[in-house]
Amino acid sequence: MPIIPEGLVRSLQKGEKYVVSENPIIIVEKVEDIPDLVNPVFMEGLPGIGYVGYTTTSYIVKSLNPNEFLKLYMSILPAQVNIRKNGLAELISYTFYYYKGKNRDFVFMLGDAQPANPQDQYLATLLILEILKELGVKEIITVGGYGKGAQPEKPKVYGAATDLEFAEIFSKYGVIFSNTEPEGGIIGITGLLIGLGKLMGFRGVCLMGETSGMFRDPKAAREIIKILSEHYTLDIDMSNLENMIKEFEKFLSVVSEISSAEEKKMRPEKKFSEEFRYIR
Structure with a gap:
């Protein structure tokens, strides 16, 4: 049995809200x-390691300027609003966009958060x-970060696919x-999709940019965007x-300097006898 009534998304009038269920509360709004x-x-682009997934997809969305057509509100997401531009409050949601491409079309989804427990995910x-x-989608691309602890100079991109043929395509x-x-x-919705x-018959791949995982990482996002834009x-x-990457590298340089200074402070001072082994 489908979670949403068949044909609901296209049948909704513009701006109409529809409560799909009450436990949990699910509201679909057609924009x-x-x-x-x-x-x-x-x-898709959701918060995760190094914010790589969200940074990647949100940058593509801003660049292509697709049409927003659907918002999804769920009580399984954190009970809060985000403060947007000019102090406007907006309920946490998943926002869907469509983009008419040259040879094929695209559906993008950006989300503010992920549900906390596996059942809700x-x-x-x-x-x-x-x-x-x-919507007729058969191909899914999910994006995330692969935390390696150290910050790579040139991040690699790792993948996991639903079939070998799709893996071979992206291996190129x-x-x-x-x-x-x-x-x-791969945990969370990024893996579950x-x-x-x-x-459910979809074909898909998850692309993961190598990152330290400690900061929002535009360098990892860049490597994934290059692959997606070419393919x-x-x-x-x-x-x-x-x-953004230039600013990120400046930030990393400052962090490195502070870390080195703190490390130097923590080193034990040499004893007098170690510094002066003989008298001149």
Whole structure:
């Protein structure tokens, strides 16, 4: 039985809200009518390690300026509002966009948070997949960070795919598909969209940018955007991202200097006898 009634998304009038369920509370809001989409690809961006997933997809969304068409509110997300521009409050949500590409179309989703427990993560994932199914999506791209502890100079991109053919396609762009990495697998909705999606007939890949995991990492996001823009022939202006990376590198340099100074303070002072082994 579908979580949302069949055909709900397209049948809603613009701006109409529909309470799908009361336990948990799920509200679907249609912001704009959706045209027929041609072989659409889905890409998501959610908070996670190094904010790589959210940074990647939000940058693509800002660059392509797609149409916002749907907002999803769920009581399984944190009970809070975010403070936006000019002090405006906005309920935490998942926002969907569509973009009409040259050869095929795209559906993007940006989310403010993830549910805290596995059961709610499954529920949110199934709801997203039901929406994608209605829109005719068959291909899913999820994005995240792979925390390695140290900050890499040139981040590698690791992948996990639903099938070998899809893995081979992205291997051509330098994506590493390993039996052992990432260690511990892919947690949260980013992983479930691939796992549950496979069971529901979707094809997918998760792309993970190598990062320290300690800071929001635009360098890891850049490597993934390069791959996606080349594979899907997306015209994405990277200049703003390059500026973000310059600021990020300045920040890392300051952090490194502070860390070195603190480390120096922690070193034990040499004893008098060690510094002066003989008298001149």
